[in-house]
Amino acid sequence: MDRYTTILYEIRGPVCTITLNRPDKYNAINREMAAELIDAFHRVRDEASVAVVVLAGNGKAFCTGGDLSIFPSLAEHTESMNWLAHQGYGVGKAIELCEKVVIAKVTGHCLAGGLELALMCDLVYARESAKFGTTEINMGILPGWGGTVRIARAMPIYRAREIIYSGRKDYTARDMYEMGFLTRVFKDDEFEARFTDVVGNISSKKIIALRMAKEVMGRSLECGSLDAALALERNAIQWLTYAPDIQAMMDTFRNQPDDLVAKQKQANAASDERH
Structure with missing residues (x-):
């Protein structure tokens, strides 16, 4: 897959940037994006010159979760299981095993499956205006791409439970940072410069x-x-x-x-x- 249709893949020096590129859909994840993310993270693993991978979203959102076009197919039992066990598990393992430091760059909304993508990363930096939440429980289900499990390992359990149980989608970046979820929060007008400094520092290491x-x-x-x-x-x-x-x-x-x-x-x- 040298040419992707739902993501952008760019290498500059020791940094590879993988950008979710469905801005008109707030970077919602469809089957094609899931497949392309798996391919891109397998691909970057073998890029000997790359130290850091930045996972970002194009437009007004980092990612708002699964695309609505997916949901009709999930009514079929096997398709539902495949979405969780193949696409979701596959994306998580591809990020975990890519052997690079993966840094989530969160601007805009980071909801549901988008928050799960952030949880798969090694570090998560957010713009102060970003909003977070897991909304699956409002539909009577749970995050299914590892969110319920990873969030319990990423922050104090009592706060992780609130995020899962409440179904809120309006947690601010400061809320999430104080609850132990984020690596850092930077003011909107400082974010790009501060984030660039962080990436530059880490990518300079062996x-x-x-x-x-x-x-x-x-x-x-x-x-x-x-x-x-x-x-x-x-x-x-x-x-x-x-x-x-x-x-x-x-x-x-x-x-x-x-x-x-x-x-x-x-x-x-x-x-x-x-x-």
Whole structure:
């Protein structure tokens, strides 16, 4: 899929931007967008020069959830299961396993499936005027692309429950930040500059170290004990340490004792000559 119809895919230096591009539908997710997101995140995983992926929305919304055109097909039992287990699960795993730092750039509305997309990302930055919520319970159902589960892992449980139970769609970015959901909130007139600084800082780091940090932090939550998680961390650090460029740096430390001895001998010889 070199040419997408519902998303934009652009690489500039170490940053890939994937933009939901159905602004007339407030970037609502249809089957084509789901397939294209899966393809794009699989594709960016293999882009060796990319450190960071920015997930953004074109127009007035980040994403307002599932497209209404999907719902008639969900009346059929198997199609409903596929939407959850294939498209929804597939998008989440594609983002999780893309091995890049994925940063959600939230402007406008971030509702229902849109909030679920944000939850799939590693970091979530929002414009102060953004609005959030999960509205599925108003229809007698629950978020089905991992929202009910991921939100309980992303913020204090009592606040996560309020968001799911209430069905509100008017939580402000400040509300969500104070409840523990967002990474940062920036004022509207400062947002682009502040967000660009954040992305620039993170994308300047060593790509393999970012990749390993993402994996260790994610997998450590699945470990049965703290000791198992610490072992995972130690192994990751050892693996990183033996990368060729790190070893080249280590060589300078290894050679330092010899250099110091040589310098000391030179100093002693010069002293003897003076006397």
